[in-house]
Amino acid sequence: MVKQWSLLALVISSSLSQVALAESVTDQADAKGFVDGSSLTGVARNYYLNRNREEGRADQRDWTQGVMANYISGFTQGTIGFGVDAYAYGGLKLDSQRKYANTGNLPLDRNGDPQDAYGSLGGALKLRISKTQLKYGEMQPTAPVFAVGGVGLLDQTATGFDLTSNEIAGLNLEAGHFTATNGGDTTNHEHDIFATYANVATKSASFVGGKYTFTPDLSATVYAGELQDVWRQYYTNLNYVMPLSNGQSVTLDGNLYRTLDTGSANAGTINTTAYSLAAAYSFLQAHTLTLSFQKIDGNEPFDYIGAGDNGAAAAGDSILLANSVQWSDFNGPGEASWALRYDLNMAPYGVPGLSFMSRYINGSDIDGSHTPANSAYLGAYGDGAKEHETDVEVKYVVQSGPAKNLAFRLRQAYHTGSSESGSGGDVNDTRLIVNYPFSIL
Secondary structure, eight states, X not given: OBOSSOOXXXXXXXXXXXXXXXXXXXXXXXXXXXTTTOEEEEEEEEEEEEEEEOTTOOOEEEEEEEEEEEEEOOOOSSSEEEEEEEEEEEEEEEEEOGGGOOSSSSOBOTTSOBOSEEEEEEEEEEEEETTEEEEEEEEOOEEXXXXXXXXXXXXXXXXXXXXXXXXXTTEEEEEEEEEEEEOSSSSSSOBEEEETTTTEEESOEEEEEEEEEEETTEEEEEEEEEETTTEEEEXXXXXXXXXXXXXXXXXXXXXXXXXXXXXXXXXXXOEEEEEEEEEEEEETTTEEEEEEEEEEESSSOOOOXXXXXXXXXXXXXXXXXXXXXXXXXXXXXXXXXEEEEEEEEOGGGTOTTEEEEEEEEEEEEEEOTTOOTTOTTTTSOOEEEEEEEEEEEEEEEOOSSTTTTOXXXXXXXXXXXXXXXXXXXXXXXXEEEEEEEEEOO
């Protein structure tokens, strides 16, 4: 089924990446001080989106400019260190019309027109003891069961507590409790946390888990999370990189989610197991071939946490399944999908910074005929539905000079399916994203 903004393809690199978790906590004994350890960085993002949709559905299109600045203080010196993180995000409409609205890049005014400009401010307090850090405020959690998104014009944030610890070498532990979000195209951080596809809001989300790196080539991740009165979700990942001769390698990656309803079960009965298996072969320092398989076992889709106030357009990034791509998550009830991906890095051929990606995903056996009568997903899926998607991407990053690190990214997705059967409909989705990172401190 389609999603708007999770795009976990951004998390999976040319070879399968390991799970992205919270940043490692450095030792408080090495604190440089509140000011000396500070940084002020950001990115200016120009974003053009053109989404053509069939079956009588309105096209979506806009051109926007955003700027995101992030201040990260150092920690005061001493046994307990204190610090502050803060952000300022702003978005500007360059071209957009009401008939092409709802891209997820611009909020709408009371008349349904895209707003000319918007922005948000936020921050978090933090303290550190040894290699353990506690934060409270607005932040961007990246846990596999609770991760806000960062692929629209402006990044999403969530409000709550986050505790991370690296006291044991190779072990990254994390726990969090969050009560509100900012969806990226909203102007404050007091919006709901919700189940994306069910579009059911809840008061809080909590999680605990960690990652253990056995060797530089082998790691395992385990997490458990709860969306209050909706579900409990369990996640595990195993990632192994097998070096071969002559610069070759094979990366094996497995992801498993188990989701069960809990408490008042506000989205109805949920009993779903979702998993993906992938293998990536890298060779000649430039080429990577990836083959992946994904399966949803259950009478409901695999669902995950969203942020903001506008339903599926504010989907987060809490889906690390291999076949969650530009347009579709391939996550319908019973759905089985396979994908073939090819990445090319042009640096060995004399063009550093230029890369290409193409992939094809085929999904089948979607079956919504057994969805429970009390389910929020009832009627969203047909029986025997299929879908497939072809994605192409070109990216270039300037390597030197005044525009160093300026990145151009053209992404094209062709998706075929039926919106009536829950497979997302026929869509032609084009995105041109220009990022310019900057550093002030």
